Amino acid sequence: MTYDLTTIGEGQIRFTCERGERLATARSLRMTAAGSEANVAGLLSELGRSTAWTTKLPKGELSERIAMEYSAVGVDLSHMVLAEEGRVALYFLEPGEFPLPGKVTYDRQFTPFRSIVPEEFNWDALLDTRVVFLTGITAALTEQTARVVRYFADAAVDRGVDVALDVNFRSLLWSGQQAREVLEPIARKASILFCSRADAATVFGVDGQGVAVCRALREQIGAPIVISTDGRAGTYLSSEQGERVFEIKSVPVIDRPGAGDSFVAGTLHGWLDGDVGRGIEMGRRVAQIALTHHGDLTHVSAGELDLLHGSDIVR
Secondary structure, three states: OOEEEEEEOOOEEEEEEOOOOOOOOOOOEEEEEEOHHHHHHHHHHHOOOOEEEEOEEEOOHHHHHHHHHHHOOOOEOOOOEEEOOOOOEEEEEEOOOOOOOOEEEEEOOOOHHHHOOHHHOOHHHHOOEEEEEEEHHHHHHOHHHHHHHHHHHHHHHHOOOEEEEEOOOOOOOOOHHHHHHHHHHHHOOOOEEEOOHHHHHHHHOOOOOHHHHHHHHHHHHOOOEEEEEEOEOOEEEEEOOEEEEEOOOOOOOOOOOOHHHHHHHHHHHHHHOOOHHHHHHHHHHHHHHHHOOOOOOOOOOHHHHHHOOOOOOOO
16 A cells, blocks of 8 residues: 555644634734644654645645645645635634633635535545545535545445544534434444544434443444544543543643544554554543644654653753
């Protein structure tokens, strides 16, 4: 195989308010590249995996900024489609301080990616991989993006390529019922499924607490491996070998976006080596790192993961 993982998703620019600022009154914004699927591919590349991310972006400096972020860490962007004109998707983040939660404002209408069709992409290259990674975020954008995500999943299964699906439900993009109609057929084909406890209830109607939700979702969907997160309550694994519970350690939060993608990437790193439990442990560690620095893409090397238990300066 040419790649360990390939994926598709929309590249974005994220503008973040400084802590203590609201978007309506902010005087300055921090600009970073963003994209859930690209974040997963980027971190796996940093950990030594061969990855490729495809998207469709308009030619221009903002698209170059996105491409630079991910190609710099080794992600293959050679299968990206460039449009002659159009705009880049944006989103704005108010980090939020207790008691206010963080708030996202999307500005991603009328981008070239929203009208993609399967014929635009080099599937032979993208399917030369061990696993195809897909998310509910991309499927939620438009009927066209949902069609492409389904096409990618079906083509992977037809070729005997594993599919990893992160449900990643976004209430600002679609309803739980819409998500279920699109994602359930893909989830039933997936070799590994990521779905939070809240998303299991909203999208698949699986209610409950703890690892029981993870087990019930696996039994309902039929995926061999289901991984469920539940904030600080814990992370749960259900597989044909049984269930496991992983405790969550709190860390100071500098920037939240990207932590979930880091967890998924770390988990897939272990899963690709045949040890999903070890992957979840790595996913927890890289998610901790993600929370402590700015930007959606977590910058970390495999060696740095061994330093997490220290508190002194590395000299």
